[in-house]
Amino acid sequence: MIKKLTSIAITAFLFGCGSPENKDSKITVSSPNGKNSITFELRQGKPSYSVKHGETGIIDASEMGFVFKNGDSLHNNLRVVNTNTSEHDETWEQVWGEKQFIQDHYQQLEVVLQEETDQKRQLKIQFRAFDDGIAFRYQYPGNGTEDSLVIMDELTRFNLSNDGEAWWIPAYQDNRYEYLFTQSAVSTLDTVHTPLTIKSNDGLFLSFHEANLINYASMTLARENGTALKCDLVPWADGDRVKTNGSFTTPWRTLQIAENPGDLITSYMILNLNDPNKLEDTSWIEPHKYLGIWWGMHIGKYSFWESPIQGATTENARMYIDYCEKLGVDHLLIEGWNKGWTPQWYENAMHMFSFTKEADGFDLKEVTDYARSKGVSIIGYHETGSNIINYLEQIDAGMGLYQKYGMHDIKIGQVGSRLNMKEWHHGQFGVNYYRFVLEKAAEYELAVNFHEPIKDTGERRTYPNMMAREGARGQEYNAWSEGNPPSHTVILPFTRMLSGPMDFTPGILDVEIKQGYEGRDVHTTAAKQLALYVVLYSPVQMLADLPENYDGNPAFKFLQDVPVDWSDTRVLNAEIGEYITTVRKDKNSEDWYLGSITNEEARDLEIALDFLEEGAVYEAQIYADAEGTGYETNPAEIEVSSREVTSKDSLKLHLGKGGGTAIRFGKK
Known part of the structure; x- marks a missing residue:
């Protein structure tokens, strides 16, 4: 469903729209639930935007525009020539995924700008406000000629209203994205890859990324001063950033906004900003x-x-x-x-x-x-x-x-x-x-x-x-390097995994790698390796260990059972870099699966089972760290047990150091 907004549904202040004498205008568009808002402003011919969550400022007025080759630019001396607002609300079905049916609901503002020069070039900016974040992109139709155009700089800035803790990997390194994440204040960053995840000082959880990246350079984020971040486009070897045929559409610049970290994981805004399925026959695609x-x-x-x-x-x-x-x-x-x-x-x-x-x-x-x-x-x-x-x-x-x-x-x-x-x-x-x-x-x-x-x-x-x-750094780093610390897999769901499925290659039950290089291990318990199949989503999951380590191992039953295609996903508890408990419902049965993992610290968690169908009885098949087990001590021992549960019950989980719990809830 696509419907036009009435003038009441959007706060708009247009002054001299379309008039070359006045270069000031200000327009706000809000998400369907009213929580997230984007304000576009043209002040003295220069475009900017700002973002709020309720009354909390997230991004202060931030510059927009482009610098082209040979000193040409498109970021000032502009006026608004047209605006359009609309609302979009539809639900679509994934071919496969972590959630079968996804709602795509946003309110959109389109602003068309035109230069007050002889060229009179136009630039369209589309803003979308979702309940789980905001996004915007530029569309440049060209100047009516077939001349090529080279982008040397995209001026998009993200001037954060507050400092906060960021989880990041560095840009422009030889190993691409394969680095351990560093946690530090936004105000200490250099240039980093996206997704960039931040816990702001006002308690909000933010993730900066991009969507629908086609025929354009990917965006890294460079801190300029304080908490001001700027789009930094990855260059060609010759220094050009983006080579075009005279027109271009940028990827969506995205900001996911959540009041708790688990809601970042169950946001599908990035998917919603991509075009629908182009493949008529998908019968050959098999998770x-x-x-x-x-x-x-x-x-x-x-x-x-x-x-x-x-x-x-x-x-x-x-x-x-x-x-x-x-x-x-x-x-x-x-x-x-x-x-x-x-x-x-x-x-x-x-x-x-x-x-x-x-x-x-x-x-x-x-x-x-x-x-x-x-x-x-x-x-x-x-x-x-x-x-x-x-x-x-x-x-x-x-x-x-x-x-x-x-x-x-x-x-x-x-x-x-x-x-x-x-x-x-x-x-x-x-x-x-x-x-x-x-x-x-x-x-x-x-x-x-x-x-x-x-x-x-x-x-x-x-x-x-x-x-x-x-x-990202996957399982193989545990085989021949110093390895990934236990905290790595409780950071990935809130950072790398926000962009999409990862082939992490979990499932090493010989966690001490008895047949491998001396002194190497996977820095987790075996139970955590099982739980990773629920926590780290992928429609193709490797059973990465040597097959002889699975043969006859009672814990392998969970790996046989756990699906890779889901109808629903929920995060029950989470703290970035500390712990996470995720449940997913099988797309092809009434069963639910739980994965709970922790960092270097052992912890006890109580899990309410109210996600289960009310009135139904389930057999909880539990694969947990055995008593005294942690990633440094007795890591391979898994305690397997079962019990009947309903939606009114709760379970107490004990996670050893670097440990985890995996559960199948089989509906009886």
Whole structure:
């Protein structure tokens, strides 16, 4: 439903609208529940905006506009020539997701500005006020010529009204988004990636990000002074920020606003700001769990490359397929099956991978035929090594090969600090590259899992074959580095995960990595590894451990049961970096699942079960840290128990240090 607002529904003060003699105007648009408001103001020909939550100021008047190449700009000497307000309210269904039905309800203000110069160029700004945040974007139609236009700076600022605690990772680093989060005051930041999450001093929880990033540079945030943040567009190697054909539409600049941290997680504003599904047939897109010849490579049991301990062999693939059949897992990822892998594969170089030629000892047809006979689907893998020239020359042949063998899933890696050893992964070049590959994959009916990706900005709504991506420090860091501290996974839901699903690769039950590099472990309890399947959302979840560690393990029953596609999601309690308890309802049954995790501190939580259906009886199948268990002591021990519960009951959970609890509520 789309309806026009009456003049009563929007507070507007227009002075001389359309008149070249007066350059001042002020217009406010509020969210449907009236809590969040955006005020656009034109003062002496310069546009700005501000944001409030109720009577609380969030963003003070902040500059808007652009600087183009050769000293040209579009940010002053403007007047308002038109305004339009409307309300939009619809509910749409996700193909897959953490919530099946999503309401898209906002009030919108469009302002058209025009220069008072001979060019008389126009600039449209769209503002949307949601109950869970605000968003705006620019649309520049061009000047009527076919001349190219290069953006050198987007002047968008976010002048925060108050300081606060921020959780952030640095921008412009070689490992892209793969850094531990730092917690510090906003007033101490340098330049950081989004999503940027802030707990403001007035108690509100904020997340700055962007939505619908297409043919544009991604936005980082640079602190200028105090608590003033500015849009900093990731440049091309030649210093240009955005190259256009003379017109452009920016991504939505987004600010999610919540009164408690869990509401940031259950906000779907980013998805709502993307275009509806463009794929007519989505029957081939299947959320799933999968095994992989992967963890063994990271812990040193196998190699990625051809060697006496080569992981991707036909023999190993058949063994893993047999495990899939035995364990009830219907997908298998095989990395390193193709030519081009060397011990230096991860180093910055223009590695020459083949995407059609098999490694010695591997037969793709034999493997896919055998998998099919066992009811197992093989997931393809393309590691580009960031040699995008080489990859794009072979992409049709490589994806066509997977289509030939009936495969519908692909993981695509871009290991390297720069694409083609030259361009940032998250500049305009990278943005366009990843979108091209995603659309190409759709042509071959391949669902995509990007590693070393561009950040998620909600495009999974438009292309639901965009299943998951990495874009943060995942499980593999526990195999060969100092690892991720227990607090890492209680920060991710409020930061990286706000942008979209992550292929974190949980499920290590051998948490002390007895077969791996000496001194390495995953810094969690095994029960927490189970709980991560509920807390860290992805429609494709890896069962990352060696399959022999699952075989005969009673805790594996939870990993067999837990779904990857949900009808509803709720956060029952949360404190950023401390703990979180999430429940999700299975899309294909009446069952609910709970995941509760903590940081380095042990804690006791009492959970009300009022999310369960009233009057119904459930069996709570509980997988908890055993007595005395923590990430430093006896971490692998899980206590499995069950009891009958109803919506009127509550459960007391004990989480050991770095621990967690996972529960299946099976409706009886």
